[in-house]
Amino acid sequence: TTFLVGSTTLFFCFTCPWLSEYFSSVIPIYTAVIFLFTLANFCMATFMDPGVFPRAEEDEDKEDDFRAPLYKTVEIKGIQVRMKWCSTCRFYRPPRCSHCSVCDNCVEDFDHHCPWVNNCIGRRNYRYFFLFLLSLTTHIINVFGFGLVYVLHHRQQLDTPHAAVTMAVMCVAGLFFVPVAGLTGFHMVLVARGRTTNEQVTGKFRGGVNPFTNGCMRNISHVLCSSQAPRYMGRWRSPQAVDVQPPFVRPPLTEAQLEAKVLDNGIQNDRHSTRSKSSLDQMESQSADAEPPPPPKPELRYPGLPRADTEESSLLTEAPHTPSMYKYRPAFNSPGRNHTALTHPNKMIRGESLDSPSPSILLSSHQPSYRSEPSSLDGTTAVGGGVGARRGGGERGEGPGGPGGTAGMMSGGMSGYSLTGRSYTSYPSSLVLSTGGSHSSSLRSAHLAHNPLATLQSEGTTDTSYKSLANQTPRNGSLSYDSLLTPSESPEFESVVSPSSPLQGYTSPFLSAQIAQQREGQLLQGSATFSSPHRAYLRAVSPPSPSSGPPEIQHLLQHNQDSSYRAPRNLSSLSSSPGALEPLTATCIYPLCVVPPPPPPFPDGCPIRSTSRPVLANHTTSKPGGGVKKVTGVGGTTYEISV
Amino acid sequence: MHSVQHHGQQPRRPDLPHCCQPLSPFHNLQELRHSASLANKVFIQRDYSEGTTCRFQTKFPSELESRIERTLFEDTVKTLNNYYAEAEKIGGQSYLEGCLACSTAYLIFLCMETRYEKVLKKIAKYIQEQNEKIYAPRGLLITDPIERGMRVIEISIYEDRGSSDSSSGSSSSS
Secondary structure, rough: HHHHHHHHHHHHHHHHHHHHHHOOOOHHHHHHHHHHHHHHHHHHHOOOOOOEOOOOOHHHHHOOOOOOOEEEEEEOOOOEEEEEEOOOEEEOOOOOOOOOOOOEEEEEEOEEOOOOOOOEEEEEEEOHHHHHHHHHHHHHHHHHHHHHHHHHOOHHHHHOHHHHHHHHHHHHHHHHHHHHHHHHHHHHHHHOOOOOOOHHOOOOOOOOOOOOOHHHHHHHHHHHHHHOOOOOOOOOOOOOOOOOOOOOOOOOOHHHHHHHHHHHHHHHHHHHHHHHHHHHHHHOOOOOOOOOOOOOOHHHOOOOOOOOOOHHHHHOOOOOOOHHHHHHHHHHOOOOHHHHHHHHHHHHHHHHHHHHHOOOHHOOOOHHHHHHHHHHOOOOOOHHHHHHHHHHHHHHHHOOOOHHHHHHOOOOOOOHHHHHHHHHHHHHHHHHHOOOHHHHHHHHHHHHHHHHHHHHOOOOOOOOOHHHHHHHHHHHHHHHHHHOHHHHHHHHHHHHHHHHHHHHHHHHHHHHHHHHHHHHHHHHHHHHHHHHHHHHHHHHHHOOOOOOOOHHHHHHHHHHHHHOHHHOOOOOHHHHHHHHHHHHHHHHHHHHHHOOOOHHHHHHHOOOHHHHHHHHHHHHHHHHOOOEEEOOOOOEEEEEEEE | OOOOOOOOOOOOOOOOOHHHOOOOHHHHHHHHOOOOEEEEEEEEEEOOOOOOOOOOOOOHHHHHOOOHHHHHHHHHHHHHHHHHHHHHHHOOHHHHHHHHHHHOOOHHHHHHOHHHHHHHHHHHHHHHHHHHHHHHHHHHEOOOOHHHOOOEEEEEEEOOOOOOEEEEEEEEOO
């Protein structure tokens, strides 16, 4: 800069007066104009915001933060362009945007960081930079040329100060001319081709096809004639002038959507719980429908639940999903967060209860059996895809997390699940953190292979691995949760449970407290309805695997008898011995349903401590054998029937 | 009588806490007013299929399925896209603006607003109007994309918090 200004000033002082006298006054004026133009462009290039992107706000990147893929591809005029995730600015960089390490900002249409100007050159100031280069080149040529003329004319008077200065100025000009002209030429080519320096230097379009070019003339006109792009930083934020208040107008829901909404709650849990169990049993590595449906997204997100929530807290925030409880769901969602903690345990419990009746079924055929379960509960015959689709429709608005996790297990028709994928973002991440990487990574690989959700994710992300992550984490959570709550599952669970066993102890007391509160109110309501759907479910379930039933039952019965009294008191012991949970289930169920079937013992059983105590009292009195028969359901839940 | 009630005071409501007892006929509206809470945000991403010109995807996000009609949403996004296209158009006005700026050594920018800025103002007004008329009654709110660096259109979804309050409030106020 000093060179430029200094030498130009000298030029003006020494050379110009003579030139103006000798030739015309136009020359200095012309030179001055060019010089001023150069300076103006220089200042604009230096001080103008090149097109810095403001940092993305926290809520925008909630989905993106734990995304596995670093890149997101976008098709521009038929050419695939990769957008990279910028971890500093927290968004996927738009095409042609790059992060400048010197300025520590993402700059739109990033060209380069110019040391002469000490500023990034981006969309907004590229034009000024280019014009600066042009005008500087012209200016240098002017100075050099006129200096040369002067010198040539005063060949005999080279020792005068004027001539000397002019010579010096000429030398400086000559010296600077080479790089400046080179750079100018380079940029002229870039402009004609529609590329940025960044792209040219990194050789992005060496192959030849540049999706950003519109033709030579258009490119040039775009650089020189387009309107000044707005700046993004430092804008005045208009205050929120619009008041949003209820009641809200809603578009009319279709019949199918309404039906899905109502039924979803009931169905979801069954599906999830069963699915997670089966997956756990059989294929640990397979992507399973992580049972604990991720907590409903709306509630979780804005209540500001930290991502690092433990599994259980995220699990606990789930809405109750007992079949009889489905009616809660719509109401549940709107009141929002306050209820999540309470309802979540219920949901888990319910899922568990459904699972327990047929662990064996899980082993054999997950999806078909599960599908039928919801249908039996609902009374509809829709299976699989139908259910999923309905669920999806209904769930969308509510953002429940349940289906999402199970998507992995489902084949195709689980489109409904994917809708909740978004809600998983915080949930999965928390679960991942809590469960540890190794477990989820194995799941992730499985998920990637099996996850049909990838195609269904609606946020325009192409990240399947992210989704699998989302699916996994709930599963991990459910693993621990399931193991705690479903005693019947213990035989199958044990192998699976061990990885997540550390969580069990932790989760159970927490869950129990929460669940107990909810359960008490709901138990009585749900019991009646539970028995019938479960009976139907069991029937459907039992035929497939009668063989696995008996051994389980034996095992469970033994557990039951041994630990029936212990279990309710000490959940920690329960966590260590999954089998011990059974008695709890049994005892809880007892007062509610004397009939053997496999009623949702789960919800009843799970309530855990607070409810179990009173129940236990009943149990103890009846237990001692006076006409009380213990029956273990298919799922391993134990029921006591008075004979 | 010993009634301490002021003129126009509503009868006391046992279901509300003491602090929320209606003091005036309008008090119930205030209970209503604060019962919407931010539940979720939907982000409409940019559509880069035609290059880096500013366009937003018109794909209807699933979260809005039950909140707003598809056509309304698409109309809004299409209008916004048109506004942005108009702003970025290279034509007579932008060329003249450039020449003028050059000739005045860019000092003209101190006085005059660029074409883009003018269109942005129009957009802001449009969004405000859409919010007032269409989105706020449905519990949604659109944020001007310029605040997000023109990368996304952010739509905030509000939920009825304390629906019991609002319902009782509305019933008593209506």
